Amino acid sequence: MNLDSLSDEELLYLVGTTDKELFDAGRDIRQRDWEVPNAVMKKLGYASFVIAGAGTPVILERIRAIFASIYRSQDLAVGGHIGVFMYRDVFARFSIPHCYGRVSINPFDFVDLTRIQLRMIQVETEEYSRYIDQFCDVADIQYGLQKRRRSYKDAEVLHRFLGLSRLHLHAAAAILTGGYDYRGAVQAGLLATELALKAGAAASGLTEREIKDRFAHKVAQTAQFLGDVWPSFDVARVQRVIAGQPPYVINRYSAEQPNRRDVGHLVMGAQFIVSEVVRQTSDQDFRRGLKPLVARSYPE
Known part of the structure; x- marks a missing residue:
């Protein structure tokens, strides 16, 4: 031929x-x-x-x-992790690039903001820092799930729960950034939070049955348990995020749902909580590579 x-x-x-x-x-x-x-x-x-x-x-x-x-x-597209960033009250999708070795990236190259919004955010300190925090969190989820510490290598429940938590974050980000009814992201954010915290409990050695019997849907109690197990776990910040979330079971059957801004903070807070658990079970910490180093300011 x-x-x-x-x-x-x-x-x-x-x-x-x-x-x-x-x-x-x-x-x-x-x-x-x-x-x-x-x-x-x-x-x-x-x-x-x-x-x-x-x-x-x-x-x-x-x-x-x-x-x-x-x-x-x-x-x-290769199935990397996506996240959502709420700029004012607009939901912008961002993605985590696949990187190998030592590379230099600009987080603002990977967010779906308009050219004008990208200019504006550079001088809006609070919004700028919030995005950096969210990018770091989602990057830790993306890479931390691949870099678990050896001691957690065979922790099947930990792996499964974190994987499911990541999937629910994907769903929440897709709903918010796809122009759909933002209220559809609430349950996904709540599930991601609960599964991540239960994954942490599994990492401590509890069985799936023990986790369900001991914590059920009591996310604040689960978070406090992790704070007692992991000294570096930011339990105070996690508890503040949880305090702003509606109870999972009640919300599931309620006609009243959080407003647009509250949903944005709920999902971004869930991204933080999932990443905080991932950081405890891996050696991943994207923030350490920031130049200059930017201290966390969000969630407050």
Whole structure:
């Protein structure tokens, strides 16, 4: 086959049918993003080829571009953690970049604020510090879950509860930044808080049954328990956040829900609490790398 004469339409058909074959075989979109180009290359007769950098075949670059054109950018995005930052009373999504080794980043490059808002926030000290706090917290969640201390390596309940807590934060951030009814984020924020604190209790050695029997939905009591276990746990700040949250069970059945600003603070407070538990179970602390070092000011 003369690959130089292969039209974009012909290549699109080949990429599309290969994608469908792998979809039917049960491969998800993240897997197919990698596997479809390689499979198409093999169909074109390539037994071996350079996959990145100098020497990458032009035809492989065309295949990848065609595959990317079939889907939206968010469909192919690597599943890093997203967070929400409330600027005044507007919800802005921010994402944590995937980094390897020592790199220098600007947190303001990763937040969905307008160009004017980005200029304004630089001179609004309270808002500026609040965003830095939230970026650090969500970065610790993203990387801390991957860098647990060896002593917690086999703590299955800890891992499961923190993973679920992270998922609920994703849901809350997606609701708030997607233009949906902000009240839909309340239960997700409350669940993230409760699961993170129970994950901390699991890290202390309690079993899942013991955690449920002892704490149920008593998040303030769970937080105090962690404060007694971990000297570095910011229990006073955690308790202040919890004091501003509605009770989980009562809220679940209530027609009255927090207002827009309160929901923003509820979810950002949940991001802090989850990150505080993660920091106790890992060696992750994004704030230590800030230059200049910025002291925490939020949640107050």
